[in-house]
Amino acid sequence: MEIIVADRVNAIGSYAFADVGNIVTQLKKEGVSPIDFGVGDPTLPTPKIIREACRKGIENRKSSGYPSYIGGMGYRETIAWWTKKRFGIDLNPETEIMSTIGSKEAIFNFPETFINPGDYTLALNPGYPAWSRGTHFAEGKTCFLNLLPENNFLPDLKSINQDVLRKTKLLWINYPNNPTTAFPTTAFYEEILDFGEKHGIIIVSDEAYTENYYDEPPISILQLKKEGVVVFQSLSKRSNMTCYRVGWIAGDKRIIDAYKKVKPNIDSGTVTFIQDAAIAALKDETHVEELRKDYRIKRDVLVDAFSKIGLPNCNPKGTIYLWQSVPEGYTSLNFSKKLLVKDIAVVTTPGSWLSQEVHGVNPGEGFIRLALVPSLEKVKTAAERIKNLKF
Numbered sequence: 001m002e003i004i005v006a007d008r009v010n011a012i013g014s015y016a017f018a019d020v021g022n023i024v025t026q027l028k029k030e031g032v033s034p035i036d037f038g039v040g041d042p043t044l045p046t047p048k049i050i051r052e053a054c055r056k057g058i059e060n061r062k063s064s065g066y067p068s069y070i071g072g073m074g075y076r077e078t079i080a081w082w083t084k085k086r087f088g089i090d091l092n093p094e095t096e097i098m099s100t101i102g103s104k105e106a107i108f109n110f111p112e113t114f115i116n117p118g119d120y121t122l123a124l125n126p127g128y129p130a131w132s133r134g135t136h137f138a139e140g141k142t143c144f145l146n147l148l149p150e151n152n153f154l155p156d157l158k159s160i161n162q163d164v165l166r167k168t169k170l171l172w173i174n175y176p177n178n179p180t181t182a183f184p185t186t187a188f189y190e191e192i193l194d195f196g197e198k199h200g201i202i203i204v205s206d207e208a209y210t211e212n213y214y215d216e217p218p219i220s221i222l223q224l225k226k227e228g229v230v231v232f233q234s235l236s237k238r239s240n241m242t243c244y245r246v247g248w249i250a251g252d253k254r255i256i257d258a259y260k261k262v263k264p265n266i267d268s269g270t271v272t273f274i275q276d277a278a279i280a281a282l283k284d285e286t287h288v289e290e291l292r293k294d295y296r297i298k299r300d301v302l303v304d305a306f307s308k309i310g311l312p313n314c315n316p317k318g319t320i321y322l323w324q325s326v327p328e329g330y331t332s333l334n335f336s337k338k339l340l341v342k343d344i345a346v347v348t349t350p351g352s353w354l355s356q357e358v359h360g361v362n363p364g365e366g367f368i369r370l371a372l373v374p375s376l377e378k379v380k381t382a383a384e385r386i387k388n389l390k391f
């Protein structure tokens with residue numbers, strides 16, 4: 001029997017991070033231990049206070065049954081409390097907050113709520129693949145907005161074709177930005193909100209990195225407006241909880257209400273004892289500050305190494321990444337490969353793999369991304385090797 005895969009699956013390429021994984025596997029087969037800056041998955045342990053809360057939760061909830069689709073009231077109230085403390089925003093835990101299984105599942109499934117076949121999503125390019133993949137599986141189309149250094153890695157909303165605009169339902173933004181590390185400003189959010197209002201487009205702000213900053217904490221778009229806006233948050237990067245799969249959506253009640261209709265048809269609620277762990281995580285800032293310090297040292301060590309070989313200081317204010325421009329005469333891929341030779345063995349992601357070619361331009365070309373996730377010791381080793389790089 002011939003196995004015929006659906007067109008929507010055939011239409012998608014491989015997942016960039018799976019490709020990175022394959023190179024690492026190959027190096028390991030050759031007996032080399034690469035230092036892996038590829039995927040943004042922290043390697044430090046999830047803080048003990050969170051693990052303990054999870055352990056206790058398993059006992060306390062031994063007969064908990066299926067978890068609520070929208071999250072328990074305790075979890076939603078803690079999110080409301082944290083959001084007020086962090087951003088000064090009032091959220092009603094009954095109607096304006098909903099738990100998610102990490103943010104990826106919700107990002108992928110969310111377009112099912114608003115996209116009819118042929119409708120458009122606007123998404124940043126480079127950007128997190130699930131924004132456009134979710135739209136694709138909902139039979140919509142994505143119009144990619146290039147993030148270029150000359151625009152401070154902010155999208156040019158004026159570049160969007162009027163026909164596309166008429167069919168657009170969602171605009172995905174993400175600041176602090178993965179991978180460019182750009183930060184949001186009030187003026188930028190005002191522009192986005194005016195644009196959404198004018199064209200009847202829902203603004204979806206993926207705020208997975210608001211807690212990963214070095215100096216000034218970034219703002220949330222919800223500080224400016226709730227109407228027509230929804231924010232996706234995640235504890236993955238704030239609290240090293242990638243394996244727990246826990247996050248939430250917050251914002252306009254009408255948008256949350258609509259998504260509440262979709263989610264129970266697709267998956268389940270966040271596991272109850274994981275919600276307990278998330279509550280413990282949100283109540284503690286000490287571990288977040290410690291993680292920030294660790295990322296800052298790693299950033300400084302690597303930025304210094306790249307400047308020693310004559311590359312510009314990419315000077316990130318936050319996220320867990322460096323968006324490093326490559327030397328003249330190199331493509332993203334060539335330079336990534338240069339760093340992968342056996343005596344350097346530093347794994348990075350070519351920027352061109354994180355973005356699409358739009359109007360003949362791949363905005364990730366000319367950059368590599370480094371996720372600051374290896375241990376400090378490994379980062380220091382990598383920095384010494386980079387300093388020896390000749391090109």
Ligand SMILES: Cc1ncc(COP(=O)(O)O)c(C=O)c1O
Nearest residue numbers: 102103104128178206208234236
């Ligand atoms: C911009 C952005 N959004 C969302 C996610 C998803 O994170 P999670 O599903 O772990 O919450 C990531 C993960 O790297 C990301 O970079």
